[in-house]
Amino acid sequence: MLFAILVLTALIFFLMQTTLGDPVVLMLGRDADPATIARLRHDLGFDRPSYVQYLDWLGRLARGDWGRSFRTAQPVLEAISTRLPVTLELTFLSLTLAVGLALALGILAAVRASTVLDVGISLLTALGTAMPNFWIAILLILLFALHLHVLPSSGSVPFLDNPLGNLRAMVLPALTLSAAYFSNLARLTRAKMLEALHSDYVRTARAKGMREGRILWMHALKNSLLPGLSVLGVSVSRLFGGAVVTETIFALPGVGILLVDSILSRDFPVVQGVIIVVTIAVFLTNFLVELSYAVVDPRARQ
């Protein structure tokens, strides 16, 4: 994990260096006296080898000095931390929704395999994987906000001010964002449940006269959860990507919209900050998923 974070931060650092050009020339202008340029470069430490500059930059990041926004002069860390709760809430709700729906429909489809219900569920999940989330969002807005007038189409209020209003504003974004992950997970759950239901240990349990419900929950489900867990780790990372688009459509003041706005106005310190936060979040969740293997799979504990 540490290696991965090092690779990605190095990539960001060198991309920044090559795109921005020589910062001293940027400060003093092209016509400045070469001696002055050389002196300032030495004073600011830009004449050191680039790996030393990279390590120095990493050190500043670790101490919480992430620079200031070019646009608003707000410290980058502050700009991100005020917007992070919205993104975290959105991803958390979407993930909960996706996992809940996927397990329910996946199990249902496996238990009622090859019936109309099963076909309907597979059709729904096939649509979910191929439909771009911005299009799902637009169709949902058209239906629930513009025609039925039951849910707001954009904006959000802080959860502490108005919890109900906040959740109402989150329904459509969370549905949008969860669609693709729910579909993948549901297909996987169905396949793994079917496999488990046809396995020897389930047949043995049935032969012993165990109740069908107990077989389903205690035997089949537990064994079909494990592959879902590894997909979940990758899904969480994709959720952050989807959150960028979803926040833009629903005008939710989160980190995703901050990233897009900063890219459009070439506000590099903020772009860099957001990417670092996403990197840390992605690797942290993958780390947690790996840890949770130990809880679900006794074999992993050894």
Place this chain on the structure above:
Amino acid sequence: MRSWTLGLGSSISGWVGALVIGGALVCAVLGTQIAPYDPLRYDPRRVLERPSAPHLLGTDPLGRDVFSQIIVGARISMVVGVFSVVVGMAVGTAVGLVAGSVPGGVADVLMRTTDALLVFPSLVLALAITAFLGVSLWNVIGALAVTFVPTFAMIVRGEVLSLREREFVTAAWALGVGRLRVMLRHLLPNLSDVLLVQASFGIGTAILTEASLSFLGLGVPPPALSWGRMLREGYSYLLQAPWISIASGAAIFLIALAFQMLSDGLQDVLSRRGRRATRRGSAISPTGRSRGHSRLQRRERKARDWACDQADAHGPEPGEA
């Protein structure tokens, strides 16, 4: 037989996908020649018209025909999809081949870097790259290509690791065939099936990501027509003219679905063919296409025949059928 069935055989979903892709390709190549109107011509008298017989999908806020824009917009999607996957596949395959067949530190560093990029959200990666490089057709293609490198590298390495244990490769090593030659003549031809399936899937993903970038205002800049940007522009008129967003979204959805279906169809057919081939005990012949007479080629042919005999004698390897 394979030449005219494109290797799709009896896979219905594969054929439906191929048909839709064929239609999109025709639109992409002919573009303005088959569009009923000039997609960029303003017509102030026909602003935001509902879908009707002369304008099948209505008009946009500038009076431009939406149907014509959809037809011409196929070009950007196809160009971005195909080029980014081809570039990403070339680089990824090279990385995977090296990581799979060269032992030691290089492979380790390559694969750990690939792992790091693989779990990173590809849309954010593409956004970051376009942020630093600026927005243009080739930068978008480049940014998307980078997001494909880790996927292809991972898949190719996995395949190479299993091929490496096969007799025709160990025989080639034993005969002292050079490392580069083993990679290009023996390993690469056996990767074509996996690469084909993944490339088809990848083009669909690339088209979706390009549409997302365009939707966010960071895709291919105007005047090139892009479905993602149409969707964005239509979004501002969602209440008055929902047909703009619905039509452009449907176009993106259909083409992405078509590539997914093609990929699934290819996967089905190839795995069926793979099972048959394994029963016969043959790998794809590395030198079958050219019956060369150099000493090296004769030696390799012998090695291959020996490998096939071995496979015939022992039957299919466990785990392959």
